[in-house]
């Protein structure tokens with residue numbers, strides 16, 4: 001279980017700057033996810049941590065020790081990739097044993113026939129370690145199969161097993177589930193989260209899938225364009241995004257962002273609806289208003305606290321519906337969550353009214369940063385209370 005500290009890590013490939021002075025403290029035993037859109041630099045950051053890529057500037061420390069000059073193989077970190085990288089000609093047991101053989105046996109002890117005779121006790125101990133790991137991952141019945149005889153999920157479990165046998169101080173995973181089909185991906189999320197809590201080891205996990213990050217992480221670092229925009233628990237980031245790009249990236253369906261206006265008293269209006277709470281009058285002018293679909297509901301009729309729209313699409317998920325509304329002349333789209341019985345009489349083309357539930361509206365200024373409620377400065381810790 002390791003503490004990992006990255007300090008002022010920057011990286012460019014030629015003229016392209018990929019990481020901008022990243023600072024990140026990863027606590028021992030946490031499940032930290034680097035999440036962001038394709039190309040934001042998350043894999044590069046993980047590879048620098050692993051020792052597979054050199055940073056241009058900055059320091060990587062593992063348990064307080066600077067490891068910039070330490071080879072990847074000597075950092076005692078286990079890397080699990082999207083491609084399982086299993087040896088096709090070896091059995092599952094042999095695949096899992098490979099890292100142990102390389103670490104614990106001399107070249108003589110690795111010889112096919114003489115090796116086990118020369119070092120009987122060592123070979124027995126390696127087999128026991130493989131069996132113990134296979135038991136934890138519930139892949140014991142597969143030990144004598146070859147990778148070609150396994151399903152995608154089973155292969156990924158073997159790849160995990162091969163990483164686990166070495167008892168690394170941390171697991172680094174780069175999109176390990178993205179080759180699996182949707183149902184298996186969802187299933188493997190819970191397996192990985194359970195494995196993390198059983199092992200208690202530090203996990204650093206890269207994904208572009210915000211749902212994976214939300215469901216598994218202790219904390220997530222949301223990355224865009226080579227920066228970490230926000231680092232916090234999944235719930236804190238979902239409820240209190242510090243930046244409009246974070247708000248739009250985290251959550252499915254996406255948060256609704258509508259153009260609003262702040263008057264000279266700090267009162268906010270959006271698409272004909274006036275909000276009860278205000279922001280500082282210093283924010284007078286245009287503002288972006290974020291409303292999560294689950295914080296909206298259908299209203300019976302028009303009032304000062306409703307938004308009117310035209311139903312353009314009913315997205316039926318069985319347990320819930322997402323109603324897609326067109327608001328005014330080019331104001332935007334709004335997605336509202338509704339229970340099936342609430343939306344039963346509604347058809348595409350109908351005019352509907354929407355009101356806010358007690359939940360929160362959040363505000364962003366022209367620079368995309370959170371704007372606080374009246375009396376509060378913009379963004380930072382105050383933003384956590386900046387709700388309408």
Ligand SMILES: Nc1ncnc2c1ncn2[C@@H]1O[C@H](COP(=O)(O)OP(=O)(O)OP(=O)(O)O)[C@@H](O)[C@H]1O
Nearest residue numbers: 013018036037038039040041042043044045207208
């Ligand atoms: N070896 C390389 N040489 C040149 N450019 C690279 C190299 N590796 C990565 N890049 C570029 O650096 C940027 C960040 O890449 P990186 O793989 O870290 O992104 P990512 O966020 O992990 O994206 P993805 O989810 O698509 O893997 C991309 O623009 C990529 O093209």
